[in-house]
Amino acid sequence: MSKNTTIQWCDSTVNPTMGCDGCELWDRNRKSCYAGILHMRFGGATKGYAPSFEEVTLFPGRMAEATRWPDLRGKNRSDKPWLNGLHRLIFVSDMSDALSKVVSFDYLKDEVIANVTSEQGRRHHWLWLTKRPKRMAEFSAWLKDRGIEWPSNVWAGTSITNQRTISRIKHLLNVGDEETIRFLSVEPQVEEIDLDEWLPKADWIIHGGESGHGARPFDLRWATSLIERCRNHDLPYFLKQLGSQVVDGSGWLSFEDNHAGDWEEWPKSVRVRELPRV
Ligand code: SF4
Numbered sequence: 120m121s122k123n124t125t126i127q128w129c130d131s132t133v134n135p136t137m138g139c140d141g142c143e144l145w146d147r148n149r150k151s152c153y154a155g156i157l158h159m160r161f162g163g164a165t166k167g168y169a170p171s172f173e174e175v176t177l178f179p180g181r182m183a184e185a186t187r188w189p190d191l192r193g194k195n196r197s198d199k200p201w202l203n204g205l206h207r208l209i210f211v212s213d214m215s216d217a218l219s220k221v222v223s224f225d226y227l228k229d230e231v232i233a234n235v236t237s238e239q240g241r242r243h244h245w246l247w248l249t250k251r252p253k254r255m256a257e258f259s260a261w262l263k264d265r266g267i268e269w270p271s272n273v274w275a276g277t278s279i280t281n282q283r284t285i286s287r288i289k290h291l292l293n294v295g296d297e298e299t300i301r302f303l304s305v306e307p308q309v310e311e312i313d314l315d316e317w318l319p320k321a322d323w324i325i326h327g328g329e330s331g332h333g334a335r336p337f338d339l340r341w342a343t344s345l346i347e348r349c350r351n352h353d354l355p356y357f358l359k360q361l362g363s364q365v366v367d368g369s370g371w372l373s374f375e376d377n378h379a380g381d382w383e384e385w386p387k388s389v390r391v392r393e394l395p396r397v
Contacts, residue, residue, distance in 0.1 A: 135181055139172060206272070329364070
């Protein structure tokens with residue numbers, strides 16, 4: 120967990136679990152998930168990590184600790200001015216997928232829901248990202264059966280990386296109710312993706328390219344196109360980073376920052392970092 124993260128679209132991160140069941144970024148053929156790579160280095164040897172990435176481990180108490188972080192309402196962030204005016208935005212699960220199958224709904228209720236709805240927790244917004252939105256929707260229904268509404272300060276998000284993973288969005292739409300903020304993290308985008316059908320149903324788009332060893336190319340025209348489509352739907356769009364392999368119609372582009380996350384280096388037309396105004 121980190122009170123001050125360098126991730127551009129949030130203030131902080133917290134992990135009620137560590138480790139993961141895997142996804143298209145962590146399987147037999149590919150090992151590019153950042154959380155997985157860190158676990159290969161530190162897992163089992165460093166306090167706070169799972170014994171290995173595949174052994175999803177519970178860390179009760181972290182959510183409660185995060186609720187106590189200072190309120191950021193009305194505070195300016197000099198390094199992330201696009202977040203000014205918002206509550207503290209806390210990314211839930213950047214080092215894990217808390218909807219991995221061994222994590223029980225009872226644990227998620229007690230650790231996540233109870234804390235975010237506490238007096239302290241309600242001062243923040245919690246951005247819960249998963250590649251398992253089907254299980255998140257099941258959890259949402261399970262809570263409802265127990266008389267617990269999806270908290271309005273929990274934004275529900277899923278990641279889309281290629282055309283095949285678009286199927287996650289229909290499950291995300293079953294999380295919460297009509298007030299729930301639902302976001303798509305289209306990152307890392309590794310191929311052409313048609314999102315047109317889904318943009319009117321989303322509340323926020325995060326976008327970016329892949330970085331690190333074996334990164335696949337990100338075409339800058341994907342950003343210009345998605346920015347335009349989001350504009351057409353009055354949908355806030357946030358370009359996080361271009362990644363380490365960037366192309367446009369004329370060839371490869373190079374940047375000082377090895378993730379191309381410094382927007383000062385980008386063409387002005389793609390310097391877009393917007394958030395839902397809530
Ligand atoms: S679901 Fe998230 S944490 Fe799990 S392997 Fe994939 S990218 Fe990593």
